Amino acid sequence: DVKVTQSSRYLVKRTGEKVFLECVQDMDHENMFWYRQDPGLGLRLIYFSYDVKMKEKGDIPEGYSVSREKKERFSLILESASTNQTSMYLCASSLSPGRVEQFFGPGTRLTVL
């Protein structure tokens, strides 16, 4: 089975802090994704990566950046956290182009005070 892990289940940070969310998948998937989930809004794509060192903006990239130095690891970075970034963050991966089924991690619930 594919396993996608996220570094923290719950995280509390202060406004202005730099925040790193880490995601690791163990099945050699090419594609990795970061979403945020908010009540009534569903899942919104922040960034995705289809290869090491490659990234593409999703629908809501403002205030976020990403890093993919190794195939199995995809990091989401909040350069200066703000209260409106309080949310559930979900990481996902998929095998390759054309194999679009995504496998999700357990999520990180981030609270910015």
Added chain:
Amino acid sequence: AQSVTQLGSHVSVSEGALVLLRCNYSSSVPPYLFWYVQYPNQGLQLLLKYTTGATLVKGINGFEAEFKKSETSFHLTKPSAHMSDAAEYFCAVSPYGNNRLAFGKGNQVVVIP
């Protein structure tokens, strides 16, 4: 660009009754279609998917969905609701050959004893 519509953010169903969750999509090319389920404080888990072939798709936990191209729909059903079906359900669509998934806003299902 593709979009996904799920009507009714909250759906109440009596234990033993039919579960019906509606999903309509817009896509300019033949899509791949998915239903995911999310239990409280967890990530998303794949319920079922349609890629090609038979339009009636069976998934886990007794759920099934039917792809109707003429109606651009992919409704999810389960003949008899169980208390354990209480969760949030998301419909997602990906046009053929596209890495990304577009998600609906989700249906929160409440099962009444």
